[in-house]
Amino acid sequence: MSVESVQDGVQDLKVNEENQDEQQEDIVDPWNVASSSTAGVNYEKLIIKFGSSKIDEELLTRMEKIIQQPVHYFLRRGIFFSHRDMHTILNLYESKKPFFLYTGRGPSSEAMHLGHLIPFMFTKWLQDVFHVPLVIQMTDDEKFLWKDLTLEEANRLAYENAKDIIACGFDPEKTFLFSNFDFMGQCSNFYKNICRIQKCVNVNQVKNIFGFSDADCIGKIGFPAIQAAPSFSSTFPFIFDNRKDIPCLIPCAIDQDPYFRLTRDVAPRLGLQKPALLHSIFFPALQGAKSKMSASDANSSIFLTDTPKQIKDKINKYAFSGGGQTVEEHRAKGGNCDIDVSFQYLKFFMDNDERLEEIRKTYSSGELLTGFLKKELIEVLQKLVADHQQRRSQVTEEVVRQFMQPRKLKFAFSS
Ligand code: TYM
Numbered sequence: 001m002s003v004e005s006v007q008d009g010v011q012d013l014k015v016n017e018e019n020q021d022e023q024q025e026d027i028v029d030p031w032n033v034a035s036s037s038t039a040g041v042n043y044e045k046l047i048i049k050f051g052s053s054k055i056d057e058e059l060l061t062r063m064e065k066i067i068q069q070p071v072h073y074f075l076r077r078g079i080f081f082s083h084r085d086m087h088t089i090l091n092l093y094e095s096k097k098p099f100f101l102y103t104g105r106g107p108s109s110e111a112m113h114l115g116h117l118i119p120f121m122f123t124k125w126l127q128d129v130f131h132v133p134l135v136i137q138m139t140d141d142e143k144f145l146w147k148d149l150t151l152e153e154a155n156r157l158a159y160e161n162a163k164d165i166i167a168c169g170f171d172p173e174k175t176f177l178f179s180n181f182d183f184m185g186q187c188s189n190f191y192k193n194i195c196r197i198q199k200c201v202n203v204n205q206v207k208n209i210f211g212f213s214d215a216d217c218i219g220k221i222g223f224p225a226i227q228a229a230p231s232f233s234s235t236f237p238f239i240f241d242n243r244k245d246i247p248c249l250i251p252c253a254i255d256q257d258p259y260f261r262l263t264r265d266v267a268p269r270l271g272l273q274k275p276a277l278l279h280s281i282f283f284p285a286l287q288g289a290k291s292k293m294s295a296s297d298a299n300s301s302i303f304l305t306d307t308p309k310q311i312k313d314k315i316n317k318y319a320f321s322g323g324g325q326t327v328e329e330h331r332a333k334g335g336n337c338d339i340d341v342s343f344q345y346l347k348f349f350m351d352n353d354e355r356l357e358e359i360r361k362t363y364s365s366g367e368l369l370t371g372f373l374k375k376e377l378i379e380v381l382q383k384l385v386a387d388h389q390q391r392r393s394q395v396t397e398e399v400v401r402q403f404m405q406p407r408k409l410k411f412a413f414s415s
Pocket of ligand 1: 292
């Protein structure tokens with residue numbers, strides 16, 4: 001497959017820009033995503049604000065040449081749209097030098113939602129394509145500090161969510177998954193790196209980046225260093241033979257970028273490599289792209305535990321429609337795919353480019369009605385969630401223990 005359909009994503013970015021000329025500034029941080037535009041966050045502006053780089057056609061063409069296969073449709077469709085230092089990672093891969101992947105999850109709820117699948121599906125693809133080790137951090141400590149959860153409950157949720165993550169299909173020989181509470185007592189390098197990072201950052205800087213106030217508990221002020229530490233290979237001596245120079249690539253939605261701007265800032269001062277990043281846009285709430293799908297708002301979300309009926313009911317009842325108010329109006333004016341949540345969801349989960357394009361054309365022209373679009377989406381999501389539930393049911397406690405055991409991972413060092 002060629003990279004031309006990345007234009008879809010670029011097109012969307014332009015639409016967003018036009019719609020948002022007069023709107024208030026978007027809010028994007030690890031806790032809030034809010035836009036006043038029905039088309040959602042203006043990602044072009046966000047790239048400029050955060051100082052990252054756009055994933056352009058040149059990068060995608062280079063990537064396809066190096067990996068000798070088409071890039072994931074998340075890249076072609078502009079779902080992963082921004083990066084930091086991805087060319088450096090491709091240079092390493094070309095010269096057969098090692099790197100590793102790092103991503104994570106804050107276990108705040110029993111069930112993960114569809115939006116959480118995005119970084120994990122993409123990380124699995126990266127692991128399969130680049131054959132590299134992966135570390136996955138479960139920030140049960142973060143959720144204990146931020147949410148109304150006991151420590152024991154946050155820790156239990158980490159193990160529940162671990163099953164969902166494992167069900168995404170990661171290679172057990174190349175993946176280490178850890179709970180912060182448990183790993184802290186298993187590996188002194190983790191805590192040593194946290195302290196090294198904490199010594200480089202003052203309270204003022206953390207307040208500026210994360211907006212903490214004097215009323216916040218002191219645990220929050222120290223936490224960013226805990227999310228930063230797994231970016232460095234020396235945090236995992238049992239995986240990387242005590243090497244501290246192996247670079248890291250972090251796939252995540254762009255809400256997590258503030259943590260890694262801080263990490264990239266301190267890395268050179270510690271004589272360590274800055275992590276590279278690949279950022280995704282947000283999977284929207286059912287009510288529309290003004291906010292992201294979020295576990296804290298059950299009506300905004302489709303959960304990986306939902307039944308086929310719940311999925312059907314939620315889509316039919318809540319999924320914001322870009323179609324006409326009446327059939328006549330829809331036939332006359334057509335639907336607006338840029339704000340239609342069902343179409344946006346298909347962009348994330350329908351991998352068949354031809355079918356997606358057909359839906360876009362016929363919905364925009366008014367030929368395809370909202371009810372049929374929703375029906376198609378319901379079928380896609382019911383299958384996706386049922387397949388996930390089937391794979392998750394195979395993940396036993398023993399399998400979880402295997403993934404969470406500090407151990408050597410399959411990893412070919414050439415230099
Ligand atoms: P958390 O649990 O909020 O989210 C887990 C991952 O899912 C992404 N995400 C989304 N992506 C697309 N659409 C959405 N609606 C959506 N909601 C969440 C997040 O960006 C994240 O990649 N502090 C982190 C846990 C963490 C982490 C990391 C994440 C620790 N280390 C390294 C990424 C990389 C958190 O609470 O994520």
